[in-house]
Amino acid sequence: MFSAQTVPYLVYALAAITAVLLVEGLYLQLVSRRRKREINRRLNKLAGDGEQHATFKTLLTERGLTESGDYLFGVVWLNRLFVQSGVLANPVVYFTWFLGVGIVAGIALKLMGLAWIVALFVFLMIGVSLPLFWLRRARGRRLREFERQLPDALDMIVRSIRAGHPTSVAVALVAREVSDPIGTEFGIVADEIAFGAQLETAVRKMAERVGFEGLQLLAVALGIQSKTGGNLAEILANLSVTLRSRLILRMKVRALASEGKTSAIMMSVFPPGMFLILLLIAPSYYGGIWSDPLVVPVFTGFGLWSLFGDFIMYKMVTFDF
Numbered sequence: 001m002f003s004a005q006t007v008p009y010l011v012y013a014l015a016a017i018t019a020v021l022l023v024e025g026l027y028l029q030l031v032s033r034r035r036k037r038e039i040n041r042r043l044n045k046l047a048g049d050g051e052q053h054a055t056f057k058t059l060l061t062e063r064g065l066t067e068s069g070d071y072l073f074g075v076v077w078l079n080r081l082f083v084q085s086g087v088l089a090n091p092v093v094y095f096t097w098f099l100g101v102g103i104v105a106g107i108a109l110k111l112m113g114l115a116w117i118v119a120l121f122v123f124l125m126i127g128v129s130l131p132l133f134w135l136r137r138a139r140g141r142r143l144r145e146f147e148r149q150l151p152d153a154l155d156m157i158v159r160s161i162r163a164g165h166p167t168s169v170a171v172a173l174v175a176r177e178v179s180d181p182i183g184t185e186f187g188i189v190a191d192e193i194a195f196g197a198q199l200e201t202a203v204r205k206m207a208e209r210v211g212f213e214g215l216q217l218l219a220v221a222l223g224i225q226s227k228t229g230g231n232l233a234e235i236l237a238n239l240s241v242t243l244r245s246r247l248i249l250r251m252k253v254r255a256l257a258s259e260g261k262t263s264a265i266m267m268s269v270f271p272p273g274m275f276l277i278l279l280l281i282a283p284s285y286y287g288g289i290w291s292d293p294l295v296v297p298v299f300t301g302f303g304l305w306s307l308f309g310d311f312i313m314y315k316m317v318t319f320d321f
Helices: 007-038 041-048 052-061 076-085 091-111 116-162 167-177 182-194 199-210 213-228 232-281 295-316
Strands: none
Touching: 041 052, 041 167, 041 182, 052 182, 076 091, 076 116, 076 199, 091 116, 116 167, 116 182, 116 199, 116 213, 116 232, 167 182, 167 199, 182 199, 199 213, 213 232, 232 295
16 A cells, blocks of 8 residues: 555654654643642632531641641641641651651661661661751742742732722632632631631731741731721732842842852762762772771761861852841
8 A cells, every 4th residue: 555665754754643642642731730730729628528617627737737726746846847848747647757767777777787877877867857858848849939929919919909808808819819829828817717817817827837928027017007007908019019029139149049059069969979980880999998997987077078068058059038
C-alpha cells in the first residue's frame, strides 16, 4: 500500500502526532489540577458535608489546634511553627514519626558497625533537624504566597464595603472567591464571626495562625477603627497600597540578591561535590590516608570551617525587612 520511500515519513509523522498528543495530555492534567487548587480547602469541605460548624472544627484540628483554636501542646514556639507552616497533620504524630525514623536509622547504622557518634549524628539530623527544617521551609513558602494574595484580598473587601455590604459579608466574599492559603484563613474568620466573635478578635487569631506581619497591621487598623471610628474602606485601601509597595520592594531585593545566592550555593556545593565525584571515579586517589588517625579531626575541622563560611555567605545575601 505504501512504498518503501514513504514509510519513514509516515513513522516520523506518527511520532510527531504522538508527541503532540502527549504534551497536550500533560497540559490538560496540569490545568485540571490547577483548577482544583483554585477552590480553597474550606469550600471543598463545605461542598462535601455541608456542615459549617463541623468544617470549622476540622479546619482547626487538622492544623495542630484544638477545636477552640488553642495550641494543642505546651511547647508554644514549636506548636506555633507547626500551625504557621500549614502542614495538615497532628503535630504530636508528625514529630513522633520523624523521631521514630531517626531512632531506627541510628540503630541500623550502629548495627552496621559504624561509630556511635555517626549514629547519633544521623538520629539528630533525621529526628530533630529535618522536621524543623521542613516546617520552616513550608512556613516561608506559605508566607510568601500569603504576602502575594493579601493586597488583592483587601482590595476585594474595599470594593465590597464601598458597594454597601457589611464587613462580615466582605470577608465571606474573600473566603469564597480566593484560593488557598488566604481563602481558607479568611473562611475561618468568617465562620468565627458567624458564631459570634468580633471581627478584630477573629483577625488577631488569624494573624497568630499565619504569622504574617501584614495581618498584624490589619488587626491593629481594625481595632483602632472600631474604637475611634473612621472610613474603614479608606483605611484598608491605604493598607493594601502599603503592603503592595512592600511586596514590590521585597521582590526587587530578591532579584538583586539572586546572583549572590546562586554564587553562595555553588561555592557551598562544589567542595563536597568534587569529593564525592573523586570517590566514585577514582577511589584510590586519596591512597591509604583513611587509616591515618589525623583524618577524622582534620576533615571535621574542614567541614566545620566550611559550614561557618556557608553561614557567613547566607547572612550576606539574606535581607530581613
